[in-house]
Amino acid sequence: xxxxxxxxxxxxxxxxxxxVTLVGLVGLMLVDLYLVGRRPHEPSVRECTWWVxxxxxLALLFAAFVGLRFGGAAAGQYLAGWLTEYSLSVDNLFxxxxxxxxxxVERRYQQTVLLxxxxxxxxxxxxxxxxxxxxxxxxTWVFYLFGGFLIYTAVKVFGYDxxxxxAENALVRWARRVLPMTGEYHGARMLTRDASGRxxxxxLIVVFIAIGTTDLIFALDSLPAIxxxxxxxxxxxxxxxxxxxxxxxLYFLLGGxxxxxxxxxxxxxxxxxxxxxxxxxxxxAENNLPFLNGGRxxxxxxxxxxxxxxxxxxxxxxxxxxxxLIRTRVTDRSYSGGGR
Numbered sequence: 001x002x003x004x005x006x007x008x009x010x011x012x013x014x015x016x017x018x019x020v021t022l023v024g025l026v027g028l029m030l031v032d033l034y035l036v037g038r039r040p041h042e043p044s045v046r047e048c049t050w051w052v053x054x055x056x057x058l059a060l061l062f063a064a065f066v067g068l069r070f071g072g073a074a075a076g077q078y079l080a081g082w083l084t085e086y087s088l089s090v091d092n093l094f095x096x097x098x099x100x101x102x103x104x105v106e107r108r109y110q111q112t113v114l115l116x117x118x119x120x121x122x123x124x125x126x127x128x129x130x131x132x133x134x135x136x137x138x139x140t141w142v143f144y145l146f147g148g149f150l151i152y153t154a155v156k157v158f159g160y161d162x163x164x165x166x167a168e169n170a171l172v173r174w175a176r177r178v179l180p181m182t183g184e185y186h187g188a189r190m191l192t193r194d195a196s197g198r199x200x201x202x203x204l205i206v207v208f209i210a211i212g213t214t215d216l217i218f219a220l221d222s223l224p225a226i227x228x229x230x231x232x233x234x235x236x237x238x239x240x241x242x243x244x245x246x247x248x249x250l251y252f253l254l255g256g257x258x259x260x261x262x263x264x265x266x267x268x269x270x271x272x273x274x275x276x277x278x279x280x281x282x283x284x285a286e287n288n289l290p291f292l293n294g295g296r297x298x299x300x301x302x303x304x305x306x307x308x309x310x311x312x313x314x315x316x317x318x319x320x321x322x323x324x325l326i327r328t329r330v331t332d333r334s335y336s337g338g339g340r
Contacts (some may be wrong), residue, residue: 011070011232018234025241028058028145029122030246032115043111048253055246062238076306077230078239080313084229084271087245087317088222090264093251095214103207113204114248124219125240126321132227143283150276154269172210179205228275228282229309260328267320276311278304 043051059082067075096117100110132142171295179203192202226236284301287293 011074011234013234016090021234021238026240028245029119032245033119042247047251048249051251052246055242055249058245059242062242063064066235066238072277073306074232074235076310077232077236080229080306080310081226081235082243083310083313083317084275085222085227086241087094087264087268087271088225089243089247090250090261093247096211096251097116099210099214103203103210105204105207109204110251111248113211114251115206116208117215118244120208120212120220120239121215121244124216125223125244126237128223129233129236129240132223141283141289143279143286144289146227147276147279147283147296150224150228150272152277155278156275158210171212172206173229175209177205181205182300224279225272225275228279229306261321261324262327263320263324267316271313272314274316275309 063075063079064081066078100113105113138242178202180198180204182192184203189202189204191199193199222240226239230236230239262288281301281304284298285303287297288295292298
């Protein structure tokens with residue numbers, strides 16, 4: 001038997017629970033779509049704060065529901081997954097800020113672009129979750145690939161404390177060259193008519209393509225991370241959705257504060273590296289590769305419980321945030337002190 005040794009929580013979810021959960025999550029997204037479509041605007045700090053608090057409260061209430069229905073281990077897995085995905089989403093906001101500036105999207109229309117990007121991101125992650133779960137259920141060695149990829153990503157981003165640059169990919173360049181577009185934006189519309197009455201796309205379509213392709217890259221980075229914390233589809237789906245909800249409001253709330261999170265990449269590097277090592281150990285503990293240890297599980301591979309994982313993730317992110325604020329405060333004081 002090769003059961004998932006450190007995935008202690010097996011979540012048996014009734015069909016009605018899936019249905020009610022998905023209907024509730026889709027309902028929240030539709031409310032967001034309705035509010036943005038009814039009145040495109042740049043939300044105030046107060047408005048964003050209440051939305052972000054509300055979504056975080058919902059995520060934590062859902063954790064309580066998971067704990068009551070499926071047990072503390074399942075709730076811990078959900079919380080670790082949600083916290084990891086949420087922190088990765090904050091990191092992704094750096095690139096969103098750059099894309100909006102690069103394409104000169106007006107602040108009052110950025111909500112529409114962000115929400116469309118989040119919906120697309122959810123669809124992409126849904127497809128990847130289905131593929132990933134199917135692969136893991138059949139091939140334990142997939143953990144080696146996921147773990148190696150996360151360790152590689154962790155090494156690549158460690159110590160990167162500058163804002164990333166955005167370079168237009170081939171699909172964006174193709175869209176600019178081929179699609180019939182106007183030379184200027186028309187509010188939040190993607191389709192309009194030119195002087196001759198012909199329908200033409202607005203440059204907003206290029207922004208959507210840029211956000212969408214960036215979301216695809218983010219999904220490839222983040223999904224192995226959450227699969228390293230739980231293999232239960234219900235927990236993966238809900239943690240991912242709750243992590244993306246409120247991202248639109250968080251974008252406006254953080255605003256200029258993003259450049260103060262100078263150690264965020266280093267903190268995420270530690271988190272991803274930890275999860276990558278955990279995945280490799282999981283693969284060793286369930287090994288069936290014939291060329292490794294004679295195709296038998298590796299007995300010395302340690303078991304890392306979800307409580308340890310949650311403590312490492314939360315502790316790393318807390319230290320990262322505190323260190324970032326201390327550094328920016330010291331930097332601000334040195335500038336205000338009239339350093340030459």
